[in-house]
Amino acid sequence: MDKSKKSEKILVVDDSADTLEIIQRNLKTKNYQVYTAKGVEEALNLLSKISIDLVITDIKMPKISGFDLIKHVRDNFNDIEIIVITGYPSINDAIKAVKDGAEEYLPKPFTDQELLTIVEKTLEKMHMRKLMKNELHKINEAPFGIVGNSHLMQQIFKAIEKSASTNATILIQGESGTGKELVARAIHYSSLRASAPFIPVNCGSIPENLLERELFGHVKGAFTGAIESRAGFFQTADGGTIFLDEISETSTSMQVKLLRVLQDKEICMIGSGKPQKVDVRILIATNKDLYKLVNTGLFREDLYYRINIINIHIPPLRDRENDILLLIRYFCSKFAKELKKKELKFSDNALQVLKNYSWPGNVRELENIIYSLMVMNENEIIDISNLPSLMKFSAVKGAKLNRTxxxxxxxxxxxxxxxxxxxxxxxxxxxxxxxxxxxxxxxxxxxxxxx
Ligand SMILES: Nc1ncnc2c1ncn2[C@@H]1O[C@H](COP(=O)(O)OP(=O)(O)OP(=O)(O)O)[C@@H](O)[C@H]1O
Ligand SMILES: [Mg+2]
CATH class of the missing domain: 1.10.10.60 (Homeodomain-like)
Incomplete structure (x- = not known):
């Protein structure tokens, strides 16, 4: 987030004018909007007029105590976060404040940095909760079943729209599990070809000699066992779209054949010397850096330049933090319906871990984890201990506990x-x-x- 554009409103309540001034100055360096109150009465007045995000309050104050303020906030403003600061640190005060609904407890004296750290952490949790609570309608409106509200995903939606209005070959790039096939389907089903077939072909999983037969078909007698002619994917996809996934896995001789299809819009069935025209739109995907493969001679340069004209790059999930939470809700609600189970709830700490995790397998990994939590877990609330052990390391990392x-x-x-x-x-x-x-x-x- 751009630090200069913070807009959270923080109310600081303390009977010491000096403390108020120090805290206000400190918070203003990070561009928070800060309001101060010398006592609970003044605080209540401000709370009734301004929509505050976070209250930082002292406990021991003359007239009305901070505990009463906490109770008032909890009873009336469910979304406001509370941090308690007090010059009389006692474990009982801390326990009571947190029980009454304070999010964090910071004993005085504290450094500017300690306060800023706790404020940032509390506000991040607040944003996380709001996202989890409010964004379900955005999931239901997800275009083409693609969930994502991040700026990066908005760009993908625009790219899909533009791609759908042309017949151009599109290269879709992204790490494994980022949703390349989902995007390819979205392009096809929002294009004029939507009523014709969408044929996905995983070039990496079909052996080389079979791939040619599958793609272009063969005529009777083309090889031993070819007792009759058979159409290939290109003929089946006529009028529609063919999606060539994992294009980097094709051999260079197959790449020559694909280049010919792209250039001439013609295929040649195996065993027939006669080229035939096809009306097929080609979408291509890869999770490799094709340019690097060109440099090492593993991918033909001419094909590379022929397919790399319009390019959609799907960013990895770790670069779309807010989408992570949205996707968690999406898959929870989807699997709850499928498995006829209650939707899962997550503790703040567990959500934090999920948000900080690097997701090497991207959305597919997240989908699988939510599914397995839904099937295997008996608890109503998922906490860090219920998450796969692989993720717990990132919990430690997030909490800065893995430092020397x-x-x-x-x-x-x-x-x-x-x-x-x-x-x-x-x-x-x-x-x-x-x-x-x-x-x-x-x-x-x-x-x-x-x-
Ligand atoms: N933004 C998204 N919203 C909802 N579901 C998604 C999203 N992105 C991916 N998925 C789901 O994640 C899974 C993986 O997506 P997909 O198969 O499209 O990824 P891919 O990039 O083609 O993966 P691979 O490189 O392994 O072929 C699918 O079940 C897909 O529905
Ligand atoms: Mg794929």
Missing amino acids: LCEVEEEHIRNILENVHNNKTKAATILGIDRKTLREKLKNYRSDSNN
Whole structure:
């Protein structure tokens, strides 16, 4: 997200004017819209007028306590997040605040960075919940059954629309499981050819000698066992679309034949010397970098230039974070209907892990995981422990728990330095080490980062 365009509204409630000012200044550096209240009464007044996203409140305040504010917010504003800050840290206060509905608890004193980190984390959870709650209608409106609301997917929808209005050959690229076939189908079924067949051919799974027969057909007596003529996919697809998936897996001799079809719109059945015209639109897909294959001699350059005219590139799922949540809802609702089961619910932490995971198998992997959770899981709410173990590592990564002691030490030292405006004497005092040790540590960090 563009940090300069934050628009979340944060209300800070504390009886100390100094604390309010420090927090306000800190949050404003990140462009949040900040409102302050010196007590609960003032806070209630602001809450009735402004649609606040997050309340940061002290607990111990004269007149009305922060607990009452938490209760008021929970009873009246379900979507507002709450972070509790207090100068009287006691485990009981923390437990009560969280029980009453606060999302996070931060004991005073805290650094600017600690507050910003917790604010960002809380707001991210808020966005996640809103997405999971509100976007179901967008799923139902998914064009061609393609779910995705990200900017990147909007571009794909536009590309599909434009491609559908032409007869041009289109090269659809994307990692495995990103939805290349889904996009090819969408192009066909929204084109003028929609009522004619769409024939998908996986070039990687058909052996070389069979592929030619399957694509172009053969005449009677073309080879031993060819007791009668048989049409190939190109004839079957006449008037419609043929989808050549995994084009990179074809041999160079097959590539020559495909080039001829593309150029002359003609095929030659095996055993017949007579070319015949076909009216077939060709869509092509690959999960490989064809240009690299051209450079290594594995893909013909002439075919590459012939097919790489209009190109649709489907981005990997990890680059479409918000689509991940939408797809989770989509598959949950789809499989719940299919399996006649209740829809799954996810804890915030589990959602966070799913969102941070790198999804090497893209949408197909997500689809399979939701299916297996639906079939195998007995719990009503899916938590991190219910997710495949492969993903738990990314949970640890997200929570910054897989760092070495040295990395944690460096971050802590740098935080302190930032907070004391780089005054090394002050920083060393806070850290409980002498200046010389601090200087040496900093020197080591610098030399490490230069390596
Ligand atoms: N945006 C999406 N919305 C809904 N379902 C999707 C989406 N993208 C992919 N899928 C589903 O994910 C699965 C994989 O999609 P598809 O077969 O189109 O991917 P692919 O890129 O052709 O994969 P491969 O490279 O392995 O051939 C399918 O079940 C498809 O329906
Ligand atoms: Mg495919």
